[in-house]
Amino acid sequence: PLRRPTRSRSSSLHMMFDRLASGLSTAVSEAFSSRTKISEAGIKTALRDVRRSLLDADVNVEVADALIEGVRKRVVGTKTLDGVRPDQQFVKAMYDELLDLMGGTPSETGSVGSAAPAETLAYAEEGKGPAVVLLAGLQGAGKTTAAGKLALYLKEREVDYAGAPKEGEEGEATPQLASRMPTRKRKVLLVAADVYRPAAISQLQILGERIGVDVFDMGTDADPVEIVQTAKAKAQEEGYDTVLVDTAGRQVIDDDLMGELKRMQRAVTPDETLLVVDAMTGQEAATLTAAFDAAVGLTGAVLTKLDGDSRGGAAVSVRAVSGRPIKFVGTGENVEDLEPFYPDRMASRILGMGDVVSLVEKAAGEVSDADAAQMTEKMRDATFDFEDFLKQTRLVSKMGSFAGVAKMIPGVSGMIDQSQISDVEKRLKKSEAMINSMTKKERRNPDLLIKDRMARERLRRIASGSGNEFGDATNFMSEFQKMRTMMSRMQKQMDSGGPGEGDPNGGAPPEMGNRRERRMKKKKKGGNRGAARGFG
Numbered sequence: 001p002l003r004r005p006t007r008s009r010s011s012s013l014h015m016m017f018d019r020l021a022s023g024l025s026t027a028v029s030e031a032f033s034s035r036t037k038i039s040e041a042g043i044k045t046a047l048r049d050v051r052r053s054l055l056d057a058d059v060n061v062e063v064a065d066a067l068i069e070g071v072r073k074r075v076v077g078t079k080t081l082d083g084v085r086p087d088q089q090f091v092k093a094m095y096d097e098l099l100d101l102m103g104g105t106p107s108e109t110g111s112v113g114s115a116a117p118a119e120t121l122a123y124a125e126e127g128k129g130p131a132v133v134l135l136a137g138l139q140g141a142g143k144t145t146a147a148g149k150l151a152l153y154l155k156e157r158e159v160d161y162a163g164a165p166k167e168g169e170e171g172e173a174t175p176q177l178a179s180r181m182p183t184r185k186r187k188v189l190l191v192a193a194d195v196y197r198p199a200a201i202s203q204l205q206i207l208g209e210r211i212g213v214d215v216f217d218m219g220t221d222a223d224p225v226e227i228v229q230t231a232k233a234k235a236q237e238e239g240y241d242t243v244l245v246d247t248a249g250r251q252v253i254d255d256d257l258m259g260e261l262k263r264m265q266r267a268v269t270p271d272e273t274l275l276v277v278d279a280m281t282g283q284e285a286a287t288l289t290a291a292f293d294a295a296v297g298l299t300g301a302v303l304t305k306l307d308g309d310s311r312g313g314a315a316v317s318v319r320a321v322s323g324r325p326i327k328f329v330g331t332g333e334n335v336e337d338l339e340p341f342y343p344d345r346m347a348s349r350i351l352g353m354g355d356v357v358s359l360v361e362k363a364a365g366e367v368s369d370a371d372a373a374q375m376t377e378k379m380r381d382a383t384f385d386f387e388d389f390l391k392q393t394r395l396v397s398k399m400g401s402f403a404g405v406a407k408m409i410p411g412v413s414g415m416i417d418q419s420q421i422s423d424v425e426k427r428l429k430k431s432e433a434m435i436n437s438m439t440k441k442e443r444r445n446p447d448l449l450i451k452d453r454m455a456r457e458r459l460r461r462i463a464s465g466s467g468n469e470f471g472d473a474t475n476f477m478s479e480f481q482k483m484r485t486m487m488s489r490m491q492k493q494m495d496s497g498g499p500g501e502g503d504p505n506g507g508a509p510p511e512m513g514n515r516r517e518r519r520m521k522k523k524k525k526g527g528n529r530g531a532a533r534g535f536g
Contacts, residue, residue: 043075046090058282058313063101063320070097095347101320104343117340119300119325120161121154122271123184124242130189130235132228132243132268135302136261136292137276139249142304144200146276146330147190147246148207149338150302153328154186154242155213189240191231192217193224193264194248204246211335214240224248225263232268245270253288258295265296272299274327279306279314286317293322303341304330315346382488386435386443389480393428430468431476437465446484450477 047068054064074093098104103119124131135150137143159181190208192215194200201217208215216231228245235243247264250257265273275292277285289301301318306329318326326341378384435443442448442458449455449462463473 043072043090047072050094054313054316057316060283060286060313060317060321063283063286063317066320067094067097067101067316070100091351095351098316098347098350099343101316102343102346103319103325104347117327117342119327119341121158121327122299123186124271130232130240130243131272132232132245132270133272133274134245134247134261134264134270135274135276136247136296136298137249138253138288139197139251141249141276141278142330143249143276144194144203144246145207145335146302146304146328146338147204147244148211148213149330149335150328151188151190151208151213151244152211152335153338154184154188154244155211156183156185158184158186160184186242187240188213188242188244189231189235190215191228191243191245193227193231193245195220195222195224195227196248200246200248207335224260225267228264229267253291253295261296273297274300274302275324276302276304277314277318279303279329282313283317283321285314286321289318289322289324293324298322298324300325300327302326302328302330306331316350376491379487380491382484384484384487385446386438386480390432390435390443393432430466430472433466434462434468434473434476437462446477446480450481 050071051064051068054067055061059067071090071093074097075090078089121133122131133150135143135147160183161181190204190213192201192204194204201220205215205217207213216227216234218227218230224247231245232243234240245264247261248257261273264270273296275289275298277288279285281288285301285303289298292298301322301324303314303318303326306315315326315329318324328338329341331337331339375384375388378388438449442462449458452458459473459477460470463470
């Protein structure tokens, strides 16, 4: 039966909701395209199309109906707010209803992106022994891999929200990026308790060695319950604060699997029992979570393979059907690809509103404050060079696919399609190849390829060395110049508080690039009329 979740006490994955977001966006825009106010007819049409999009995304039928009914109650009988279009007000109602279903807390201000996830993992209190976390699930869901990912997350990236500053200078909460907050740095012990699946123990040992986390095992002949008891005693003796147990899975739910989990629970009294479920199973993931919860009692779920071709139904359905929260999501194949589940950010992505908070956090995790300050200065002074360009493109690659990053930017999700993304990625690869064909001097001094007397010869050499045409090289130089100019202009406007502030020209756009400065230098040097003209 459908259970309405209670609101939480506190408030990677990029491509998974494309189909759902596209369907919802189309439904809303068609229903409200020519309307200036919310009407019964408009709502009825919009809700019908939204329901169809939800079901197409494999959202549980009861969950879809509950979501539609909740949105209807929020919208029917309300007046359109001043300055807000009917479609915007309808989307806000959908956003709040999605938050309710996924376990978030609707914001009165409409702001999106909290620092803390809705649910966190149990932590051992001092003097009370290690926190024990059992990971359960069916075979093939990615349980052993999830154990390694979770161990690395707890060891290196888990934020200590209790130790983070809570108030600003004026007593108000100060938003903070997770990547800039203090971390717990747990000492984790992985426990190999899956004695049935071939190579399960060695897989966990390889993962543990890779991430620098100790793995405890007693071989394949030992009783899983005895393994867990011995591991907990070892952890208590040797000062581990968290024990992660990789339990055995089955092809289907059966009495043996549930019986073993119950015996483990009685033996070690775990602080958490998390179910690892495959997002690609859609609404079946929610049904599976409810079945496990009824049998052994869960504290939450870990949703894996969100980077696959899943349609989003699992993330929307799990909590609403089972009553248990999603605590973590797997967003890729690498051991670093595990993130806490943020209902507010997920709802924003589902509705095609982007996720700027996660985007900034990803960037902040890759760039130090000193590097960011240096790059800001280069942008302002228009001294951004090809080495900086290469650093930025590689930074985007580290943060995920270009498509994933682009769709986290508000307003971009519905404006670009896969063909445009592919075209941009091809051009970036071409640009990177050309930069790699430059000399170190050319990479650090773009003017050698733009104004120098030998610029054309240099460009021909670079184009030939990178397998491109001369026209590709000249186009890249032109685009680079425009980009550098635009970044300088935007940075100067930001420094002065926006267009018009602190600007003697009253906000008029400055001359392109540093052309004014170059003209002044030419006058001082006497013009150098006899010099050969370079490219540009």
